[in-house]
Structure formats: C-alpha cells, structure tokens
Amino acid sequence: MASPFFFVAKKEAGALRPCQDYRDLNNGTIKNRYPLPLVTDLVDKLKTAKVFTKLDLRNGYNNIRIKDGDQWKAAFKAPRGLFEPTVMFFGLTNSPATFQAFMNDILKDFIDEGWCVVYMDDILIFSDKINIHRLRTRQVLERLQENDLYLKPEKCEFEVKKTLFLGMIITPGHISMDETKLAGIKDWEAPKTVKGVRSFLGFANFYCKFIGKYAELARPLHELTKKNTKFEWTKPRDIAFNVLKAKFLQRPILQMPDDEKPFVIEADASKWATGAVLKQQGSNGELHPCGYISHAFTATERNYEIYDHELLAITNALKAWEHYLLGGAHLKLNRRQARLSLYLTQFDLRLVHVPGTKMVQSDALSRRPDLINEEDNDNEDIVMLPDKLFVNVIDTELKTMLEEALPSNEFLQMTIESLIEKGTPPIKSSLQDWRTEGNLLFYKDRIYVPNDPTLRRLIVKTIHEALPHGHPGQWNTVDQVQRDYWWPGMTKFIKSFVDGCAACQQMKVNTHPTRTPIQPIGGHKDALPFQIISMDLITDLPKIADCDSILVVVDHAATKGVIFILCHKKIDATDTAELLFQHVYKCFGLPEKIISDRDPRFAAEVFKEMGKLLGIKQMLSTTYHPQTDGETERVNQEVEIFLQFFCTKEQTKWKDLLHFAEFAHNSRTHSVTKNSPFYLTMGYHPRPLPTVFEKTTVPSVEKRVAELKKLREETSALLDIAARRVKERSGRSLDKFEKGQKVWLEGKNLSLGYPSPKLSPKREGPFEITEVLGPVTYKLKLPFQWRIHPVFHAGLLSPYKETDVHGPNFLEPPLDIIEGQEEYEVEAIIGHRPKRKNQPPKEYLVSWKGYDSSHNQWMKPAGLKHSMELYLDYKIAHNLR
CATH class of the missing domain: 3.30.70.270 (Reverse transcriptase/Diguanylate cyclase domain)
Structure with missing residues (x-):
C-alpha cells in the first residue's frame, strides 16, 4: 500500500506544503468521531474581551507521532522510492480530530476557565485587563514549552485589540468579515x-x-x-x-452578544418561512444587530394557522439563540400550542407585537425567495407521518380525561383519603395494593379507570383496533387492556365490547361448520424457541415489488411465536432454505425439526439434502391432509384476518402491514400456553403503543432466566393437555334465526370484485332476514346490484351482534351537499371490472363512509368526479390505464 505524493503552495511566498493522496487509505480507516468546535461557539466566548493574543503552532499535524508498527500504512510514493512517515501528515482522515483532541487535552484547564479557545493549530488568548492577560499568555507559553510545541513568530500577535481569527475580524465587542x-x-x-x-x-x-x-x-x-x-x-x-x-x-x-444586557428579538413569519434578528443596545443607546436567522417551513408546518406560524417564528429564534436567552420564569400557553410552549417555558421573555413594516430585516428573512415553493396547495394533504404508521395512541389527552373523571368518583375519594391518612379507611380489604401518583389512582401498578362508560369504551377501542394488536379476540383483548388498566367488572365489559365489534364479526373465521378430527402434535419439555418449527405459504396476494406470498414460520413447541417472511409464489427449495437462514437462524440458530405439509417447496430433494447436511429431521404430513400441520394453518388464517382488517379497501398495502401482524400475534396471550410468545421468549411484553404511564419495575437477570425455564416447562405440559382436548372436540349445531334479524353472509362463494380473495372480508353484510323458508333456509334482503338468488342455507349465515358497551358500528352520516345535490362520501375504491390487460375498467366498486359493506356500489368513472384523488390513487396503485 502506497499513496501518491505532491506539493501545494502555502500563503508564504515560495513555501510549499507536502501532500499525499490518502483517499484509498481513508476509505478503509475507522473514523475518529471526536468533534471539532463550532466557530460560533468560540466567537461567543470573546464578548467581554478587550485585548487578544493569537498563537500559531509550527508544523501542525507533524507534532504527533504515528504508532510504531503502523508507519507502513501511510507510506507514499516519490521519485526516489517509497517513504514511510513517522509523524501524522495532512490528508489522513483522522488527522483533524486527533490533533484537536491533542490540543484540547494540553490546554484543557485554560479552555475550561473560559479565557482560551483553540481551533486546530490556532490559539487565541483574551482578557479584559492587560495585567491579567500577560499572566495568562505566560501560562500558555509555558504549557506549550513543556510539551515541546513551537510557534511561528511571524503568524503570532501579542496584546492586540484587533485580530483575524477563523475568517472574521475580532475587535472588542464586535465582529466583521475578513x-x-x-x-x-x-x-x-x-x-x-x-x-x-x-x-x-x-x-x-x-x-x-x-x-x-x-x-x-x-x-x-x-x-x-x-x-x-x-x-x-x-x-x-x-x-x-x-x-x-x-x-x-x-x-x-x-455586535457581540452580552449576557448582562437584555436582548430584543424581532421575529416574523410569512406563508413560507420564519425570520428573526437578535438585537442589543449599543454604547450609543441604539439597537444593533447581533445575528440573523431564517427557517423554511416544512410542508406540514405550512398547514398551521397564522398564530402557529408566528409562534414558530418565536420558537425558532429562541432555539437558535437559546445559549444567550435560556433561563427564567415560565410562560404558560394554551393546549393547542402545548408542544411548542413546553420549549418556551424555559425562557424569561415578553411577547410584543410589532408590525412587519417596522421589522424590515426579520420580515425579509421570513420571505426568502429561495425558500418559496411556487405552488400554494402542494401540501394540502401533507401530514407529519404516513397513514400506515398512525395508531390510536393512548396519550396525554387520555391522561387528562382520567384526571378529570377521577375527582367525581366517590370510591376514588374514599381510597385516596385512606391512603394519605386523612380519614378512617372505609374499604374492608387491605390497601397495600393501592397507591396514588399525581391525580391518578393505581391498583397493582395498573391505572384505576372510574365508572365512566365512555372513557372505558375509549380505552378498549383504542387498544382493540390499534395496528400492533389487530382486533384480538375477547380474552386477548382483556389481557392487553388489563396490562395497564383495571376497573371492577372489566372482563365482562371488554367481552361485550368485542362481541359487538362488526369488523371482528365480518373478518374472522367462522368455526361452526363440522370439522374432521385431526391428530395434533404434543409438547416437548426441553424445546427452546424455534427449535421445532412448522412452515407454510400464504399465496396469491396482490403483487408488490416481486412479492405475492408470505412464508409463515411458527415456533411449534416452545412459545407459539411466528415469523412472517415476504417471498414470491414460485420460490424453490433453495430459496426457502435461504429465507430460513436470513430470518430464523440469525436470531434462534438452526431448528432441529421442521413440520410442513407435503409440498414441492418443502419436500424437494434439494431441501432434503440440505436438511441432512444441517442435521434437520423433516417430518412430512400425511398425503393430501395438510391439517397435520394445524398450528400453521391456524396462523395462516390469523394473518389473513389481520390484513383483511386493515387493508381490505387498500389491498396493495399488505406488505407494509406485515410486521404489525407479526407483532400482534407475538404479543397476544396464547389460549394454550396462557402466555404471549414475546413473554415466553424474552420474559417481558414489548410496548406496543406510546404511553405517558411509566412502569419502573425491572426483574433481575437471574430471576428472569428462572421464570422463563419454569414457563417453558409449564407450556410443554399445557400443549400436551391441549393435544388431548383437540381429539375430543366436536362440531356444534347450526344457528337458528328469526325474521327481521340481521345476519352476516359468508363471502366464499361471492364474486364482488375485490382484487385478492385472500384479503377480502370473510363475510358480507349485515343483511336483514325477510323470510324464514324452512328450518335451515332463509331469504335475505340483498343489494339490488348483486343479481343473485337471495335464499341461503343456515351454514352460510352467522348472527350480527351489536352491544351497548361497543355502541353502533355504522353511523350512517348525513348526505353531503355538493353542487346543490345530495351525495354520499366515498370512503375507498376497493375493486374494478372488467379485469383485462390493456383495457381500462368500466366500473369501480366503492364503499361509503359510515355504511356497511352491503351498501357497496359499482360506479362508473364519471360518478367519481368528486372523489378524483381516490380514483387516481387507485389507478396508480393497480397500474390501470
């Protein structure tokens, strides 16, 4: 390894600086992240100085030796051969950081005392009195002498009142350009x-x-x-x-800012940016500028109201100059500006309105033309985060609602009075599990929710419908809610809420048809996570970036955890094995056994040979009976249901939601193991949603390991029990319905124009029963556009439920008046017909906001003129003409 060598001219006449082209060496060097000081920070320290001394080191980087044995790395080529430098040269990527750290270490006590600043080989000593200044200069010179560092006398300046430092002219109280x-x-x-x-x-x-x-x-x-x-x-x-x-x-x-004098900030905002000037009174009694700033609005910020724009102008100015202004009393603003006011409360300030005509400088900065986008409406629908990342977060607003509801709760008041020893305990049971924190009451480290049905409904709805949870069933919703909240009778309340959720009724698998008995595989006492796995493919999803399938990997014996892997339908045995290495092996090591259905992707000779080489025993299922791998089949149904919940109407988003589906499964309590896969794997539940309610208890490592071992042994026993119960399970009888009752209709035999059957709703409706034709035969009131016979067997129907706890599922909002006519609001475009290549669709299937799927309607493009954005987005997503 050797680098090219050349010279560049120095400022001094006839002087040359040797340089090496170390780009190849720098590319392979681990970077030293030691920070260089900011020029503005260094200049700020000079505000009270009246006399300066500037020193310039001789030989700069060459004062640092290269570590013995590493000289060959910096070798360079010259006409007389190869040379290995013994000292650090200019051009090495870590030279600036190393030299700055070297100088800071030598002069650290002087720098900390605040009368010496160092930038690489430039040293500036400053004082307000000449006698003190001479003493300081002597201290620095002695320190340099102790470390064998030399100066360039021709570049040094002693006891001057004007000096050039870091590209600026420094004089007492002022700075100007070089x-x-x-x-x-x-x-x-x-x-x-x-x-x-x-x-x-x-x-x-x-x-x-x-x-x-x-x-x-x-x-x-x-x-x-x-x-x-x-x-x-x-x-x-x-x-x-x-x-x-x-x-x-x-x-x-x-003018240099002076901390001892008051500051004046002139701040202004235009439609596109903010600007501000920091001013201070000079010796002549007039205000002089100390600095200027300007800041362009983001697309989201441009949507703010004018008052928020003005507040941002103030906030940006305070952030830029907070090192001058920080400290003092708090300024309280309203809730709308809570986030910005939190920052403002650190400052001692008074807001004064000044017309823009009297703040010419800041006004001009807020209207910088280079920050202006010529299109006024390019951000009408811009939000801070993409829709896919939004969840219904339990945040400070919910905390406020809890705090406002608690004082009116008599039970709470008695409990609080007992806890703070202001009265005789009226509660018969022990209060050792209760505590207060602020205005909240906690029971066993869970927040007590007062008897407010609206508040309790909001909490359950937020958790049940959030992406990281994905509409879990009754018991899993109970488990998720009670991790953070508690109130008497919460289990009954939550089960009633889930029972009335129309989305769950519509999307989830109906288990009432009679099932063929299956032969389940029992537990394994000593199995570790993903030591025994089952695998299957979910295929024929909307194709996104060459992916149209999901490889489902289930931890069969230890935790029931899952890993969902993106893939394409035609992967071969080698591809499947490679995906296992990338997603299973890197976290859990090699599995000892794979349970799968008899499929070419898993039974191919290549995969068998790979399994033998790695010591994997493959257990194939009985021919034509994939339910031997019943666990994976059930997970397949679960992930399909999750994706149906969140992307039925925008099916091209299934790929972006897959990691949410995996998190949702792994955080749910399994009906057999009685714990979530996350807890069985790690010993704790990862936080699914942001929360303002912190938990501080952290178990020791030894305790967690012991608990995990015990949990996995218990899990093995529970799996054996569950295996025996599955054999004994039998199908249940069909439901009975009455005239006028609303029911769901199974969608497996319906062709309604959804892009992918796998992501379509499991059932449609709800529909009203207009006539009972027999013990198991019913006539339904179907949409007129369906054009199908309205008589169905009871096996295709399931009851629609609506509970008081959940409330109405379909609000059916009033019609909008557009151009003098009443119109429904289009919620989404969910299908099109005909589906032929190189031919534009003639009709689009739309869903209406606030209405159930029975109201879905086929519309011609002309009928979507008031929903043009949805129309264009759908065509782009599906690559339509």
Missing part, C-alpha cells in the same frame, strides 16, 4: 457555469448573517442552482450578483 477575503470580491467575475454560481453562493452564505435582506438579493442566483434549470445569465441575475458584491464591500459589522 478584509483579505473581501478584497477578492471586487474583482470576482460573473459566473459562467452553475458550479461557479454555487462557488459564489458558498462564499456569500458563510457571511450571510452580516447582510440584511440577503435572501431577497440572492433569489435570482439561487434559482440557477435548482434542479433541471437551464443556465442563463440574465440581466436580473447580473444585477443581483453585483449588488451582493457591493453589500459585502460595505463591510457590515455585528
């Missing part, structure tokens, strides 16, 4: 390429805080740097270029 750099501005020719424009703007941006209305002046030049803009040097651009040059040549000056 006159040497400004000298080149005068002769700077107009750029002839976009690269030349960027070079000029790069210089200008470094000093833009010195220039008023910089954004307005630079707008024509910024337009040239936009993507796909043709380079044309027009007259407005030439004028902007020359005006900026003239502004720089005027040598503007900023």
